[in-house]
Amino acid sequence: MKNILTIMKKELKRFFGDRRMLLSLILPGLIVFVLYTIMGQFIGSIGKGDANHDYNVYIVNNSNDKSINDLHEVDKYKITINEVDEDQIDAIKEDIKIKTKDLLIVFEKDFDAKKNNGTSPTVDLYYNSTNDNSQEIYTYYLTGLSEKAINDIKYNYLINGGVGAGSTNNLATKEDVSSQVITMIVPYILIIFLFTGCMGIATESIAGEKERGTIATLLVTPTKRRDIALGKVLALSITSVFSSVVTFIAVIASVPNMMGGVSESGITLSMYGVKEILLILLFIVLAVLLFTSILTVLSTLAKSIKEATQYAMPIMVITMMIGVLSMSGNIPTNPALYLVPVYNIAMGLTSVFAGKIDALNIILATVSNVAYIAGAVFALTKLFNNEKIMFSK
Amino acid sequence: MKELLVVKNLKKTFKLSKKQQKIEKTTSNLKVAVNDLSFTAYEGEIYGLLGPNGAGKTTTLRILSTLIKADEGDAFIDGISVKEKPNDIRKKIGFLTSELKLEDYYTPNYMFDYFASLHGVDEKDLLDRKNQLFTRFGIDKFSEVKIGDLSTGMKQKVSIAVSLVHNPDLIIFDEPTNGLDVITAKTVTDYLLELKNQGKTIIISTHIFSLVEKICDRVGIIVNGHMVEEDYVKELTKEKDLEDVFFDIYKREVGE
Known part of the structure; x- marks a missing residue:
């Protein structure tokens, strides 16, 4: 036992006595x-956007639902809503692809009526995952719409055709x-x-x-x-x-x-x-x-x-x-x-x-x-x- | 006789670390390794520096070989200042010590060519020189064997051959037979005599009295960095052998 301690003491002296070791x-x-x-x-x-970025969100067939529209008013983001017609969808998608626009939300025609009569309309969100601003605002809207759809019985709509993650809606090349x-x-x-x-x-x-x-x-x-x-x-x-x-x-x-x-x-x-x-x-x-x-x-x-x-x-x-x-x-x-x-x-x-x-x-x-x-x-x-x-x- | 090496008032001081102070058992952080050292070596002679360990022999040879610089004084080889023109000096000297080694990975052949190239030896001279030295030391049979695989004696022979690749005028050997077996040691001492006969000047440092008596023309005895005695070996050993002469001088200087 004494020998073990003697050897151990010598080894520890080497380990803790040498500053480099x-x-x-x-x-x-x-x-x-x-x-x-x-x-x-x-x-x-x-995936975080610029703190001072002005998010340009384009909406087709906008819903009149107050709860959904409340998503546009949030302190965290400065959001500019642009309501556009269906014939502009392709052009806006191209702009999102080249990162000059951030998000396109396409509500199905007569979205509110269909939602209210229980026929589950769709809402599609188009974004570009390689654009941090687009990714951030997409995540915000996806989360907001999903929470409402999940938490409230009235919000029976399908986001991104029901896929959820919406990989096909990612316009990044x-x-x-x-x-x-x-x-x-x-x-x-x-x-x-x-x-x-x-x-x-x-x-x-x-x-x-x-x-x-x-x-x-x-x-x-x-x-x-x-x-x-x-x-x-x-x-x-x-x-x-x-x-x-x-x-x-x-x-x-x-x-x-x-x-x-x-x-x-x-x-x-x-x-x-x-x-x-x-x-x-x-x-x-x-x-x-x-x-x-x-x-x-x-x-x-x-x-x-x-x-x-x-x-x-x-x-x-x-x-x-x-x-x-x-x-x-x-x-x-x-x-x-x-x-x-x-x-x-x-x-x-x-x-x-x-x-x-x-x-x-x-x-x-x-x-x-x-x-x-x-x-x-x-x-x-x-x-x-x-x-x-x-x-x- | 032509003065090939003139050493004038060399002084070298080393700073000691705390660890070194402990080893040297001193409180001073300075150690004077060489102090006011002067001597001259002539063309075609073998000059021995004799002294105990730590006397300053190796420091002196390192200064002469340009590896370290003297704090004071200077040395001149063929009139060229060691301090002022170290690169010119390196062309004129061959320096060998057991501390200088060759890389194990390479062959003697490759190392010889490599150092010949660094010394600027031309192709024709290189082949002649290699042939001459490799044959003399029996390296030719091992010229393509990796240095790491050679015996200690053969490694030392390769080191000697490589240090002489450029046919230098002054050959500086620190402890030339240190660690060698008797056969290799004899080969080395015989070769030093051969070089002397070729007119080369050789400076060796050693603490082996018999080696000095056998090959040196003159000897300088260094104690504590000082040159305390310098004379022809024959003169010093007229009445006593070199060992007794050395200890008389040592007692006189150190008082032990």
Whole structure:
């Protein structure tokens, strides 16, 4: 028993006495808390319209039922009701499809009379799920009409032909639905895979050479420190880019399978052309170069691979959090935000996948990342000249 | 005789971490590793730096090989300042220590070509040099075997060959026979003598008296970062063997 306690005490001293080890015990809990908090906030914002949006709702054969008309008067939304004739239905549907109108409600002819004599008339709501404003106002009306239909015996009508969810009334194009789904998932997955791919090899690079004693052999050759830094970063980047492109293809190829249950009509990639693919590749290359150069700097600062991995952990947490932000699909319009490293790559990818490319923002993201990469390589060159960093044990 | 290496008043101080202070049993956070160290090595001689562990031998050799910089003083190799032109110095020196290793994944052949390329050795010289060194050390039979799969002795031979790829004028070996079996150690010492006969200048650091007596022309004894004695080995060992001479000097300096 005494020996067990002696061994246990020694092991616990190691776990709780070493600050780095203690941090590695606490960090997973912190990561989970921060990630879930951010994810919870963004999931709550999905499908939410703009707070100040003027919802334009078009109604055919409007009901005179006060209870139904009360739905139009609500503090939460500013709703403009436009009563239109049946011959305008197709034109309004087209406008909803292209997101210039929010909602079309078509009451069956003589709706009130049929409702009152118990012949269950229909009311159809047409919306576009890829337009947040349309989705939000649709949900509001669907809920309101359903509650009345369920809770009150007088309201015996069929919403969306009785289907309820009204999938056929969703006017979003297959391309828009696909783009929405891909935008929500692919940038996040890509950023995580790009980072972990780079982390796997870059943290090992210099710290591993220090551990094995091979870096000094290189430093006594008449090779410029800058050339060593660039050679290392470029080689690691080429490896990571290769791995990343394979990952990207795999992610894109698997999205239709993964999302089979989300969209009944399936997922299409037809909305992406050569321009989009080239821009995605540009962001992949920028991300890989940025991650590799930062991680190589950390690897150089570390004395061992284990220490390098510990240094990389906070960067991984930040990258994951930024990746989660991209899942909301919201693209910032402030150009200054495209100067923020990693975030600008996440938002750049999101904007390309969402088909909302802004040339200025793409240029800002590209130029700023090239500057950050150059800065990291410069720092690496300086570190290679720092004997304390390179040879301390 | 031409002065190939001139070391003038080198001083190097290291900052100690709290952990290192504990190990060194000191309250000071500074350690003077090398203090006002000067010596000269001539063309075609083997110069030995002799001293106990922590005397400053390795620090001196690291300064000469441009891996670290002196706080004060300078060294000149063939008239070129180590401090001012480290890149030019790297072309002139071959540096080897048991701490410098080659990556296990690659073969001796690949590593030789790699370092030849970094040293700017042209294709023809590379083949001649490789042939000469690989044959001399018996590496040719293992040239395509991964370094990780070689014996410790063969790894050391490959390291020596690679460090000499560019045919340097000055060869700096820190503890050249450290950790080697007697056969490999003899191969290394014999080769150092061969290099000397070719007119190369060799600086070695060691605490092995017999090695200094066997191969060194002159020896500098370092204690606590200071050069406390410097002379021809033959002169120093006229009356006593080197070990006794060393301990007399050590007692004089440290008082133990």
